Amino acid sequence: MQSSRCFQLRLPVWFRTSRDAEWRTGLSHCVSTTGAVIECDDLPSVFDAIVVIIALTETGCLVGRGRVVRTQRSVGADIPASFAIAIDHYALQHCEPILSRSRPALHGC
16 A cells, blocks of 8 residues: 655645534645644544645635544644644635535535
């Protein structure tokens, strides 16, 4: 089995779990076709179903659906809090329509 190549990309991220009413924000650290590591202040829980939007261009985003597989609390100023996700499905889409959708965007996770 071939492993997925990870790209060190520092891009804006929005994410929501099935319990979230609003989008949370973060910054990508590493992105691949099978997952991502995201830095944020407000960590989701391990095993949460999640929708992640990563801004690739001014209008285009990678939209991924998957689950949280690992979290890491902040360890001082040098190591921010982060979480890793496994992506089951992803697509390239325009950002604005996805971010403006309400809670039903998570159905099917």
